[in-house]
Amino acid sequence: MATIGQIVFCSMIILIVIFGTAIILLLALALSGQLSEVMSNNMAPTANLGNDELLSCYLNAQTQPARVTEVSVTWQRTGLTGPVYRYQNGAPSLGDQDPQFKGRTQLFPGDLVAGNASLLLRSVGRSDGGEYTCTISSSGGGGKVKIHLKTAAFSAPTFKFTSSALTAEAPRWFPKPNVTWSDFDGNVLNGSTSFAENSVGIFRVVSSLQPVNISETYSCRTENDLVTAVSKATVTDPVTENTYFTFSAASSLMTSTHLSITTSVLCIYYLT
Ligand SMILES: *[C@@H]1O[C@H](CO)[C@@H](O)[C@H](O)[C@H]1NC(C)=O
Ligand SMILES: *[C@@H]1O[C@H](CO)[C@@H](O)[C@H](O)[C@H]1NC(C)=O
Numbered sequence: 001m002a003t004i005g006q007i008v009f010c011s012m013i014i015l016i017v018i019f020g021t022a023i024i025l026l027l028a029l030a031l032s033g034q035l036s037e038v039m040s041n042n043m044a045p046t047a048n049l050g051n052d053e054l055l056s057c058y059l060n061a062q063t064q065p066a067r068v069t070e071v072s073v074t075w076q077r078t079g080l081t082g083p084v085y086r087y088q089n090g091a092p093s094l095g096d097q098d099p100q101f102k103g104r105t106q107l108f109p110g111d112l113v114a115g116n117a118s119l120l121l122r123s124v125g126r127s128d129g130g131e132y133t134c135t136i137s138s139s140g141g142g143g144k145v146k147i148h149l150k151t152a153a154f155s156a157p158t159f160k161f162t163s164s165a166l167t168a169e170a171p172r173w174f175p176k177p178n179v180t181w182s183d184f185d186g187n188v189l190n191g192s193t194s195f196a197e198n199s200v201g202i203f204r205v206v207s208s209l210q211p212v213n214i215s216e217t218y219s220c221r222t223e224n225d226l227v228t229a230v231s232k233a234t235v236t237d238p239v240t241e242n243t244y245f246t247f248s249a250a251s252s253l254m255t256s257t258h259l260s261i262t263t264s265v266l267c268i269y270y271l272t
Helices: 004-034 252-271
Strands: 046-048 053-055 072-077 085-088 119-121 130-137 143-152 158-162 165-173 178-182 191-197 203-209 217-223 227-234 240-247
Touching: 053 143, 165 217, 165 227, 178 191, 178 203, 203 217
Parallel strands: 046 143
Antiparallel strands: 053 119, 072 085, 072 130, 130 143, 158 165, 165 203, 178 217, 191 203, 217 227, 227 240
């Protein structure tokens, strides 16, 4: 049994943890660029290997005039000496651009006059992952924002119904995902999944569920650490299907919330 002293002690610990978490959350928000002059609408994007990716970076409209002049922009990646992209004195300046990015990057000159320095990176490869810094200076102010780019391969599965089995096939996944089937009520069902890895390490995923009922809707969840695809498939002819993707934004916010819950649970456990 817990004494009054222990209860008071634990309550105080819980309060301290809650306030600590609140402060960490506020700091994380401030540091993540919300209060800065240069912003990004996605600081932890996940690019699909082989596709183009837009790295977002722009001057905060609240603190800027509608048009800015004397804009210069530098995109750098941590660990490289040459820039990923540079724009100054009204033109691209790519003499010392890192060779990895030659011919694969561009800004949007029409958006630049509105303070938008977003970078298009073409045909993303695994070696493009890392920390990028976008620095803007202009007549209307400037600053920088850091963007952490992750790379993965992901694709929506297509569904087929043949002889009482529902089969989902997705051509490109990396890292290797897990596949979970469930019925309309969310009960997990026993599917069987196989993987085929191609020469560049990307997986083709084939998963089937058997038996299934005609005109019932099933959910198929394909996920790895970076990407989750949730598909709903209704057993009709042809199968009616739709998939949406979500990306995990592993952040200090989640870690600190998790920490605070863990601490509180431990404390309550100690009391009883
Ligand atoms: C910046 O420009 C890009 C490329 O045109 C566009 O996709 C994006 O929406 C723009 N961002 C903002 C905040 O205006
Ligand atoms: C799941 O299915 C496999 C064959 O696909 C079978 O061997 C296994 O026993 C099943 N497990 C359960 C819990 O039904």
